[in-house]
Amino acid sequence: MEFGVFFAALGISLLELSEAGAVTAIYQGLYRGFRPVLYSLAGVLLVLVPTFTVGRYIVYLPLDYVLAASAVILFYFGYRLLRSARRYFKRMNKGGGGEEERGDLAVVFTVSAIEAFEAALVLIALIPKSYASTLMGTLIAAAVVVVLTALIKNQIARIRLPHLKYVLSSLLFSLGTLWAMEATGLEITDLVLLPLFLAYLGINYLLIKA
Secondary structure, three states, X not given: OOHXXXXXXXXXXXXXXXXXXXXXXXXXXXXXXXXXXXXXXXXXXXXXXXXHHOHHHHHHOOHHHHHHHHHHHHHHHHXXXXXXXXXXXXXXXXXXXXXXXXXXXXXXXXXXXXXXXXXXXXXXXXXXXXXXXXXXXXXXXHHHHHHHHHHOHHHHOOOOOHHHHHHHHHHHHHHHHHHHHHHOOOOXXXXXXXXXXXXXXXHHHHHXXX
């Protein structure tokens, strides 16, 4: 078990699928039925099934190139998550709020597919390090989102995720840094991930508060 990969897959899947689950919960309240759930499920499966079937063959590419490309992907999405969290905190400090999605059921399918696609781009970067850990993290996150959406759908529709985005961006940055170092040929232990993660927690906190 690659715990860094597992928690990264768990975190990104939990984050993105929770956003899809929140939209689904909103529309289920509007439409009073299971059709929004079916649309959401179709959107997620449309993306994640190919990710864990076709995407697994990425491991046959040269490892150094895969690590370098994966590091770039993780840095990019770490930046996006950090920027999103920073915008949220800035907006809250100014007394602003978020906007809910509106439209027909196609919105549920589209949002779910987009959120799953954003998760998949990170998952593709994690698969070369450990397919099993990536898959397990994704499945557990999906199960958690399904259960929470079913049990507290009214509350989960109001969940804000800036703190999760902040922590997850730190994890993606630390994994990206580790893999970039490995891609250059450095012989380092995965234990370096912990101090990197703690360092990025501090750096990202300062950036959010700046």
